Amino acid sequence: MENAPPPARRPVRADGRRNYDAILRVARESFQAKGSTASLEEIAAGAGVAVGTLYGHFATRESLIEATTRDGLTALLAHGERVAAGDDPLGALMDWTCEAVLFSSTFRGLAEVLAHGLRDEDSHWHAGCLAMERCGADLLRAAQDAGRVRGDLTPRELFNLISAAAWVREASPAAADDSGRLLELFVGGIARP
Amino acid sequence: MENAPPPARRPVRADGRRNYDAILRVARESFQAKGSTASLEEIAAGAGVAVGTLYGHFATRESLIEATTRDGLTALLAHGERVAAGDDPLGALMDWTCEAVLFSSTFRGLAEVLAHGLRDEDSHWHAGCLAMERCGADLLRAAQDAGRVRGDLTPRELFNLISAAAWVREASPAAADDSGRLLELFVGGIARP
DNA sequence: ACCTGAACACCGTTCAAGT
């Protein structure tokens, strides 16, 4: 209930903001290069701060990961609202799903963190994951109401399909090259003629 | 070419076999409980041997994982041969695929190790992963020849679908409960009416 | 042929002391 850790916030003092931003910038590069398990010590060193400073700003690895991908998630949700306004429910769902797969494979390990965040109520991610699930749920329902997608598919299952496709993308460079094909394989079966 | 590490083999000396077996037994329990990243020191301690003994028998974590799941893979391949003898190619493919998903989610992290082993030629796993892929390829081709599965699906893509479904099973207990439903979602789209 | 355990390296995490 009350043991959910506080989300990372940008500090008010000038040196604090500088360090916060430097850590975020280096963290993005490190996660990109080495995945979600990249060394926090290396990130701190790369940002020119002591480890304690990193922990001061980001209490857990999850909160740092959350902060590095917050913008991406925001963009994804905005994209969802945009495509929802169109008049092709199936196209909108597929379009957004594709973007969601790309986002969820921003770096190696993110899909797992997302899947975990959706289940763990005490996670920094929980709210974000729920928002992402809900965004997909709205698009899914619209496509189902239009009779274009099998009606028994649940929002949670759509989330699972997305993170699974993202996981394959993370793990297999060859599959990542052809995202359209991957998407077709993973969610192609849910459409109705 | 020649830098592929040697597979773990059961020692000839009596005390060696005893330790080897003890390590394997504890490793199975540990992987089951904590996933593929379980502490090797704890496994060694649990087996009543020094860490060096564990490394003496299993040069890498991968080789230990391989040894703990070798029987399961063998059983899966045998199951493939068995179902291939029937006269329902689509049923055989689905049956085997379901077993493959169960095997690939024996413990948390195995799906990732398998996906990695298939790509890395120097892995302990490479031969095993190839055998698994080939087993699926034979069943897939039969189902395709019978016109029951879309013809453009490749063996590699089937492997990816299997490990992705296994990954979801590993990550989400709820999904793991209803394997039939999961399988339907992941490979239901490949069948032809 | 196999075992032991100390030794080294690396990393996560905390915290008292500082500014």
Next chain:
DNA sequence: ACCTGAACACCGTTCAAGT
């Protein structure tokens, strides 16, 4: 309010010495 870096714990991996 924020920073520092030493301190502790834990783990992976190697290897000289032993039987």
